[in-house]
Amino acid sequence: xxxxxxxxxxxxxxxxxxxxxxxxxxxxxxxxxxxxxxxxxxxxxxxxxxxxxxxxxxxxxxxxxxxxxxxxxxxxxxxxxxxxxxxxxxxxxxxxxxxxxxxxxxxxxxxxxxxxxxxxxxxxxxxxxxxxxxxxxxxxxxxxxxxxxxxxxxxxxxxxxxxxxxxxxxxx
Numbered sequence: 001x002x003x004x005x006x007x008x009x010x011x012x013x014x015x016x017x018x019x020x021x022x023x024x025x026x027x028x029x030x031x032x033x034x035x036x037x038x039x040x041x042x043x044x045x046x047x048x049x050x051x052x053x054x055x056x057x058x059x060x061x062x063x064x065x066x067x068x069x070x071x072x073x074x075x076x077x078x079x080x081x082x083x084x085x086x087x088x089x090x091x092x093x094x095x096x097x098x099x100x101x102x103x104x105x106x107x108x109x110x111x112x113x114x115x116x117x118x119x120x121x122x123x124x125x126x127x128x129x130x131x132x133x134x135x136x137x138x139x140x141x142x143x144x145x146x147x148x149x150x151x152x153x154x155x156x157x158x159x160x161x162x163x164x165x166x167x168x169x170x171x172x
Contacts, residue, residue, distance in 0.1 A: 009110070009111075010110055010111045010112065010113050011043070011107060011108075011110045011111070011112050011113070012112075012113045012114075012115055013036055013039055013112060013113070013114050013115065014115040014117055014149075015032040015035050015036060015114060015115070015116060015117065015135060016030055016032065016035070016117050016131075017030075017032055017116045017117060017118045017122060017129060017131035017132045017134075017135060017148075018030065018117070018118050018119035018121075018122050018129075018131065020119070030131060031134075032116070032131050032134050032135050033134045033135075033138060036114070036135070036138060040087065040108070041085065043087070043107040043108045044082050044085060044086070044087060044088075044108050046107055047082050047087075047088055047106045047107055047108050047109075048079060048082045048083060050104060050105065050106060051075050051078050051079040051082060051104075051106070052079060054071070054075045054104055055072055055075045055076055055079065058071040058072045058075065059072055071100060074093065074097045074100055074101065075101075077091075077093070078091050078093075078101060082108070087108035087109075088101065088106040088108045088109040089108060089109055089110075089111075089142075111144065111145075112139075112142065112144040112145075113144065113145045113146075113147060114135050114138070114139050114144060114145065114146040114147065115147050115149050116131070116132045116135045116136075116146055116147065116148050116149065117149050117150070117151050118131070118132055118148055118149070118150050119150065119152065120150055120152065120153055122150075123148060123149075123150040123153065126148055132146075132148060156168075157169065
């Protein structure tokens, strides 16, 4: 499924939703909500740079054509919104301004799909997987999709040949 999503369609956040003492996390613990927040901040920071470049470009263009002053105004408001740590998706403006903003390649403007990577036990009991539930709560709050995956199981399946793969899938 994930391989069928083009980069221009959505942002896919893959977050770990299981504990494993053999996998070291840079923050020292498993916390998908924290990991999502870190990724979101990085996307917003990249968008802030893009918005600033767009403002400067429009300011230069406005010296020759005053119609670009509105673009400066729209992207300045968006830059303030981003600077407050909010994604471009949540910026409130009218339809025409949304269309203007859509002409940029802002990362936080794209829809989000959360790929919640679970272990096998967590995959078979998503209701009781506290990490998956954290991701689901975040996704629901922002109208995003969450897709449970088990990368280990996918790897095991990919390594099997022909009939063995078919038998494994039937058993599963």
